[in-house]
Amino acid sequence: MTEPASAETASVRNPSARLIDGKAFAANLTQTIAQEVRAFHDRHQVTPGLAVVLVGNDPASEVYVRNKALQTHRAGMRSFMHMLPETTSQAELLALIGRLNHDPEIHGILVQLPLPAGLDPVAITNAIHPDKDVDGLGEVNAGRLALGQPGIVPCTPLGCLMLLKSELGGLRGLHAVIIGASNLVGRPMARLLLAEGCTVTVAHIDTRDTAALARQGDILVVATGCHGLVRGDWIKPGAAVIDVGITRISLPNGKTRLVGDVAFDEAVTRAGRITPVPGGVGPMTIACLLNNTLAAARRIVGGAA
Numbered sequence: 001m002t003e004p005a006s007a008e009t010a011s012v013r014n015p016s017a018r019l020i021d022g023k024a025f026a027a028n029l030t031q032t033i034a035q036e037v038r039a040f041h042d043r044h045q046v047t048p049g050l051a052v053v054l055v056g057n058d059p060a061s062e063v064y065v066r067n068k069a070l071q072t073h074r075a076g077m078r079s080f081m082h083m084l085p086e087t088t089s090q091a092e093l094l095a096l097i098g099r100l101n102h103d104p105e106i107h108g109i110l111v112q113l114p115l116p117a118g119l120d121p122v123a124i125t126n127a128i129h130p131d132k133d134v135d136g137l138g139e140v141n142a143g144r145l146a147l148g149q150p151g152i153v154p155c156t157p158l159g160c161l162m163l164l165k166s167e168l169g170g171l172r173g174l175h176a177v178i179i180g181a182s183n184l185v186g187r188p189m190a191r192l193l194l195a196e197g198c199t200v201t202v203a204h205i206d207t208r209d210t211a212a213l214a215r216q217g218d219i220l221v222v223a224t225g226c227h228g229l230v231r232g233d234w235i236k237p238g239a240a241v242i243d244v245g246i247t248r249i250s251l252p253n254g255k256t257r258l259v260g261d262v263a264f265d266e267a268v269t270r271a272g273r274i275t276p277v278p279g280g281v282g283p284m285t286i287a288c289l290l291n292n293t294l295a296a297a298r299r300i301v302g303g304a305a
């Protein structure tokens with residue numbers, strides 16, 4: 001009698017993973033948020049407002065904050081951009097955050113990272129009022145997530161979780177391996193997956209034999225900023241691979257290209273599902289920011305829809 005194909009043999013016979021289309025998912029989510037923003041406005045005569053603060057001239061950050069403003073408008077919310085010079089002092093930035101904390105037209109505040117050297121990202125993130133901390137990076141919201149309490153969840157891990165749940169359904173009992181332990185992605189991702197009932201392993205810069213750990217993951221989330229780190233043979237056949245890395249590399253023809261932390265051409269022959277770069281996790285980060293801003297406005301205005 002022929003044995004039924006396991007996830008492993010099926011994936012080896014079918015060498016191309018299913019692409020997880022984060023761009024399409026994010027577009028749908030943004031459309032739903034826009035409808036909810038209209039309903040919220042009809043009920044409360046309030047338009048959710050998001051303040052984004054950029055210090056300095058990092059070209060990638062400039063692209064991200066421009067896209068945030070564009071998507072905020074598309075969702076029917078108000079966008080308040082604060083573009084500050086590289087020379088901005090910690091005291092000046094804290095004073096701005098203080099004003100935004102008290103501004104009734106602002107329901108969400110975000111300071112774009114990374115900040116220029118000399119500014120303390122921890123002190124600055126913690127200065128944002130927890131109810132307006134739509135990045136979920138301050139100690140109050142991070143603490144709530146660590147304790148399994150409701151709060152605002154960081155945008156990129158929230159986006160990864162939405163993609164995983166829509167692809168896999170329930171995650172309970174799966175082994176999730178996360179490579180990278182940053183406060184922005186790896187740590188909150190671990191807490192979210194733990195809350196979903198996954199067994200979670202976090203590999204980091206000092207981990208020995210990360211490849212061997214990665215091979216155990218039914219889910220593999222990679223957020224290291226080290227492009228091409230994860231090779232095809234690091235991936236458990238049939239695994240769901242979420243590539244958070246985005247690096248712009250130069251090509252021999254003088255052009256540039258965005259690539260992830262996963263060697264995509266190799267991974268696609270082993271994984272069951274995989275996010276591309278671009279078009280995978282990145283667009284979800286901005287859609288989840290809109291999601292968090294609407295949720296913050298709902299809480300601030302009175303908890304109603």
Ligand SMILES: Nc1nc2c(c(=O)[nH]1)N[C@@H](CN(C=O)c1ccc(C(=O)N[C@@H](CCC(=O)O)C(=O)O)cc1)CN2
Pocket residue numbers: 063064110111112113114135155156246258277278279280281282283284285286
């Ligand atoms: N305060 C924060 N700073 C940073 C965060 C964050 O969540 N909060 N995340 C990243 C950058 N980021 C959002 O800020 C971000 C990165 C990438 C994308 C995105 O849509 N990427 C596209 C490609 C875009 C391009 O052409 O360059 C994709 O992957 O398809 C959105 C947001 C660090 N800082």
